[in-house]
Amino acid sequence: MAAQLLVLADILGSDRVFVSIYENGSTDRTKAILRELRNTLGILAIPHEIVTDSKPRKASDHRIEYMAELRNRALDPLYRQALRYNRVVFLNDVFFCLPDIFELLHQSRVHSAHLTCAEDFETQHGALAFYDTWVSRDILGHAFKSRYQEIAQDGNALVSQLYNRPFQVQCCWNGLAVIDARVFEGPAAIRFRRSAPKECSASECSLLCNDLWAAGYKRAVVVPRQHAIN
Template identity: 60%
Template sequence: MEPLYNSDAEFGRVVFINDVHFCLADILELLFQSRAQGAHLTCAEDLVKWYGGPGFYDTWVARDIKGEKFLHEMHRLSKDDVTMVAQMRDRPFQVQCGWNGMAVIDAKVFGGDDGLRFRRSAEGECSASECSLFCNDMWKHGFNRLVMVPRVKLTYEIEIRNMIRRPLYFPADTPFNLPEVEKISFRPGPKKVACRPLNGVDSHNPDGPEVYVDL
């Protein structure tokens, strides 16, 4: 991020990619939806094996527009009806937070004297992922157009990647074949968001009780 922070050059979007299996079309689709939706953050969905089939992975970071954790089961990912209608139709929807293996962020989020930075939790703050804290900071600074794109599904295992590319899971309207863009009707965000803290030193999994923090 150093070139962006210290350069006079103008940047449009920053793309973050985790250690996932992906195709070029996945990146292009996120970039396309980022611009089409005027989003501040646009992310994929990342999957792992869950009871023999694909399941949603990053429940530690991802939060729906009501501030609640997503579930692992793809057919009941969220309790929010608007989210689930879009999910079942493979259309983008608004979230409070997401990262999920690949994220495209509008570069203006990082710019200016008050530009946001990734950080660790402050003393007394719920020790969430730096991605979660970044999303919370975005909302506090008015960057509230965060979008998840269910047609972009990424995996950490090639077995699951091959599974979701079968016709049963891979939609017929692959990237760039939609006749027009369906714009998201952005809603106000939640006043509180669920946080599962990582309190222990060198812990790899959240070890604290779930709490709700103010936005």
């Protein structure tokens, strides 16, 4: 992942990229790897903010509230209004290839999308299965299915999936998302959050989609050709 990020920054240009990473609670070599990455970014003069934290997750912490806080910490440079960028490329812990990010950035521009997602997969019984069924919803509001060619109930989505064409959805995340940076700026900046008392329980990414729609950011697009692997 670090190697791909460095190549991405080199191709786009250091004056057009900011790398923001927030890590906490790791018990492996993650902190050491991030220190090496921080040093490399400094040598290459690529703007960055890499925060490593030893604060563990408490047993009493609400999982979604905790995850929302982590994602918001990664977005701190935007929330502080210290940066002005067009798009945020948000990565989960997935394997990805550099062309996938460029294609998502391209499709985000072509469709003037506020949220553009790849499709993420895992292996089930020797075959690839769509992973993020908890968050992804087709334009009819139905959850995605794990089977690749039967991924949605929306007919337009099914045809688009078959021919590898981007299609409109109500919500997506799928491990790799490109987001219009404007949604995180200004006094009405959207933040990741947990469900309010009278809301149905949902992922912080699902709630982000709902908040985007409520704020008028309704162009959410899935790009079937671009894959991320869990």
